[in-house]
Amino acid sequence: MHVVYLHGFLSSPQSEKAQLTQAYVAEHYPQISLITPQIPNTIDAVPAVLHKIIEPIVASGEPLRLIGSSMGGFLSNWLIEQFGGRAVLINPAVAPYNLMQDYLGKHTNPYSGEEFYVTADHIEQLRAMEPAVIAEPAAYKVLLQQGDETLDYRLAEARYSGGDITVEAGGDHSFVDFADHLEDIFTFLFATNPVAPIAQ
Structure with missing residues (x-):
């Protein structure tokens, strides 16, 4: 059984929410494989990376279960509409091709240090993916x-x-108190194909 966590733009599997999710799975669902890929910084490279992860899961007959934050939420929507399954979206990006107009140019991923450019072509690729x-x-x-x-x-x-x-009132883009929602997140993901947490 697999759950795939998709981080946001300028983020990483080392982000706080990804790490909290990993810790929760290790404690409560050690029988599950949590996959937290490093998503490429530019959208042109994203489909091949994600399809390589998702397609074997779907081909096995296992329902797709995704958690996506921000841009990862948009990508989760893109994948669920292709393959079916269930997804939990945390402050998901909607119409990110509009948002990314403000990000044209050079960037550095704060986790990996990788430098990259957001171009007009990338924005059009996002538009086509929605x-x-x-x-x-x-x-x-x-x-x-x-x-x-x-x-x-x-x-x-x-x-x-x-x-x-x-x-929720208040909060911010990082989603304050995310850990408090993890039990409900996994209950939702496995609602149609139940997986019991390990008794504590």
């Missing part, structure tokens, strides 16, 4: 905080209408 519709809103659990300084939570609230949406 699923036109949400086929099954119930496949998504969406965690939003109104204090998100990077994204307008109302865009995600509208896009994933009909899903399992939690909106």
